[in-house]
Amino acid sequence: MPAPRGGPNVSAQIVPSCSGNRSALGDRHCLLTSSMASRSAACRASWTIGREDASCRGAGWDDDEWHDVTDPVKDAAASRLAAAQAEFDSEVVYLNTASLGLPPRRSLQALQEVLTQWRAGRASPPDYDEPLAAARASYAALVGVDRANVAVGSQVSVFAGLVAAALPDGSEVLTVSGEFTSIVFPFLAQAERGIRVREVPLEHLADAVTARTALVAVSAVQSADGRLADLAALVEAAAATGARVLLDTTQAAGWLPIDASRFAYTTGGGYKWLLAPRGTCFFTVQPELADRLGPAHRRLVRRC
Ligand SMILES: Cc1ncc(COP(=O)(O)O)c(C=O)c1O
Secondary structure, eight states: OOBBSSSOOOOOOOOOTTTTTBBHHHHHHHHHEEEEGGSSSSHHHHHHTTTHHHEEEEEEEEGGOOOOOSOOHHHHHHHHHHHHTTTOOOOEEEEEEETTOOOHHHHHHHHHHHHHHHHTTTOOOGGGHHHHHHHHHHHHHHSOOOOOGEESOOOOOHHHHHHHTTTOOOOOOEEETTGGGGGGGHHTTGGTTEEEEEEEOGGGGHHHHHHEEEEEEEEEEEHHHHHOOHHHHHHHHHHHHEEEEEOTTTTTTTOOOOOOOGGGGEEEESSSOOOOTTTTTEEEEEEEGGSSSOHHHHHHHHHH
């Protein structure tokens, strides 16, 4: 067993198996990685933030695994990590958030409460307004727009359909080869009034914007393979010709910083990196363009 470390308010011991495995977060992270798998979430959280919890003793905690604060910055990072980990309970090593995010403990609890109320005949529609407003405000803050310019809906394809319906007859829509169908098919469905969809490789997207392009429809992160669009180049190219951009944030919002204010429209499903239930979707529109969308969307934006 290595000697305890010294210093102000420091009394730490390192488990031997960690001695060759210190990473960015230092000893604390080493202890986390070596111990977390076998610990209950509650014990893991209370151990990581450095507070001794008597109930953890019975769960197999050894005295020499208690680790006091050695660095406030590292400690804060470890605490946040532990609090986040304590929100999840997957029974497997889960790596499929790009398909379906897992619900955090607090979301599950909120959903269960609402379902119980509904089943008991005690649900009232206005009760849903507050959480809906909170979700809109959170999403607005996440993507850097005013909440008045965020709508909540059910699916990306529905919002893309609203954008498609607002295009003038004969418009050209530029998109990426292999792009997710939800932001391509709603435009193909308007072919009979002359809407044309042109596909180019992702890496040529910005260069392919021309004066004939009315709209560019693209995902910030490609669903098929995770490639990132060059959004700075796209915004510049679109500004030069007056084209608008519909950005799909489904595979991005939640882990990749997005500034939705730079795009005419953005839309993103909530059930992946935002860890929301299926059937949750967000849409943003630049304020000056809101009135040009169809009546259904206008009502949605104004009402909420
Ligand atoms: C990039 C992207 N957009 C949209 C969606 C979902 O579209 P919709 O809400 O129309 O089902 C997905 C789902 O995998 C996706 O990866």
